[in-house]
Amino acid sequence: MLAAALATLALAGVTTARPAASVCADGVTTVNNPQCCFWANVRDRFINEIFLGVCQENVHSLVRIAFHDAIGFSLTDPSKGGGADGSIIMFGDTELNFHANEGIDFITAFLQPFADTVGVTYGDAIQFGAAVGLSLCPGAPTIPAFVGRPNATMAAPDLTVPEPFDDPDKIFARMADAGFTPVELIHLLASHSIADQAGVDPEPQVLGAPFDSTPFSFDSQVFLEVLFEGILFPGSGPNPGELMSPLPGEFRLQSDKRFSLHNETACAWQENALSQSAMASNFQTAFTKLSLLGHDQNSLLDCSELIAQAPPATASQGFFPAGKTMEDLEIGCDAEAFPTTLVTQAGQPTMIPPVDVQDIAFGN
Ligand code: HEM
Ligand SMILES: *[C@@H]1O[C@H](CO)[C@@H](O)[C@H](O)[C@H]1NC(C)=O
Numbered sequence: 001m002l003a004a005a006l007a008t009l010a011l012a013g014v015t016t017a018r019p020a021a022s023v024c025a026d027g028v029t030t031v032n033n034p035q036c037c038f039w040a041n042v043r044d045r046f047i048n049e050i051f052l053g054v055c056q057e058n059v060h061s062l063v064r065i066a067f068h069d070a071i072g073f074s075l076t077d078p079s080k081g082g083g084a085d086g087s088i089i090m091f092g093d094t095e096l097n098f099h100a101n102e103g104i105d106f107i108t109a110f111l112q113p114f115a116d117t118v119g120v121t122y123g124d125a126i127q128f129g130a131a132v133g134l135s136l137c138p139g140a141p142t143i144p145a146f147v148g149r150p151n152a153t154m155a156a157p158d159l160t161v162p163e164p165f166d167d168p169d170k171i172f173a174r175m176a177d178a179g180f181t182p183v184e185l186i187h188l189l190a191s192h193s194i195a196d197q198a199g200v201d202p203e204p205q206v207l208g209a210p211f212d213s214t215p216f217s218f219d220s221q222v223f224l225e226v227l228f229e230g231i232l233f234p235g236s237g238p239n240p241g242e243l244m245s246p247l248p249g250e251f252r253l254q255s256d257k258r259f260s261l262h263n264e265t266a267c268a269w270q271e272n273a274l275s276q277s278a279m280a281s282n283f284q285t286a287f288t289k290l291s292l293l294g295h296d297q298n299s300l301l302d303c304s305e306l307i308a309q310a311p312p313a314t315a316s317q318g319f320f321p322a323g324k325t326m327e328d329l330e331i332g333c334d335a336e337a338f339p340t341t342l343v344t345q346a347g348q349p350t351m352i353p354p355v356d357v358q359d360i361a362f363g364n
């Protein structure tokens, strides 16, 4: 049967440059690097037991913790932490009390026992988990999956994670200390395309209020919607770090709005608003760098072959939510004209529903 199939391929002139795949011990999974068999099982367990197969709250939380763990790092000051090392879990008694880490305890409660059970370090559980999780989000790029991070040896100190009420220049300085330019920060903020809040405004009606109208799709909509003039507070606002949002149910971070208007970042913001493909590839580069902070890539095992390509985003081009027009935009980028070709959704403006909390299928 196999021989016949191969003969057919040979007759058809099909050749392949790939190395022969190895079959893992389960008899089903095939990999090019046999060392990745173990990680194929971790991947499948992440998808089935933590993410339940969808780009919802648990994927969103994994991507947030991936940032908060990794950014405990400085190019010049080793006391700022070991980067993407899992210290936020290993030293959770310290780091989870920092104000900026409000709400991170929720995913940690799943992730810590999961990592202990499957036998991976917290640094790998966080970064590998984020790469696997993003593969479930329509529109997301594939994130290379490097593994083999050692255990963290110290907690990161307080104030390495930016707050939404911080001035842009203060945030740029913190990111520069960790090796990121203001434009690279904008590229990382594509993550806010799959994001919502619970702690900036703790009122129940904005528990899970998303930052854009499409929180289950890794699309450019967040960059576009932040450009609209704010007209309402969806909950009890104003709260520190919050500005008025353009749509009922939607939540706006002060930092996001200010980046969209800042002369160092407004054009990078607009570029992402106008191009789904640029946004995805910009994020791929910046997030890969983030996931490797504190590590030498050459000392890690590359299991990127395990990460599936996410499905395409529902809309390949940003759209104006119903009721919004060019008149509602606040443009910060002088260098590039804003095109007049974006289409407004038909119908009446609607309330943006919150993102629900998700259970897990692990340890029950
Ligand atoms: C300027 C820097 C940033 C600030 C001030 C900021 C601030 C925030 C805040 C306040 C929330 C809401 C948290 C809550 O109330 O539950 C949030 C959510 C989130 N952030 Fe950021 N963030 C920043 C950068 C980033 C970066 C670089 C990433 C990842 C690469 C990221 C990923 C996320 C994700 C995925 C969520 C949603 C979490 C969820 O829905 O559970 N953020 N961010
Ligand atoms: C990380 O620490 C745990 C104990 O907390 C230990 O079981 C595990 O072997 C360590 N992993 C590595 C790679 O050092």
Ligand SMILES: *[C@@H]1O[C@H](CO)[C@@H](O)[C@H](O)[C@H]1NC(C)=O
Residues within 6 Å of the ligand: 263, 264
């Ligand atoms: C932004 O404006 C400040 C002064 O307000 C200036 O020093 C800086 O060079 C400007 N940056 C860019 C990229 O134009």
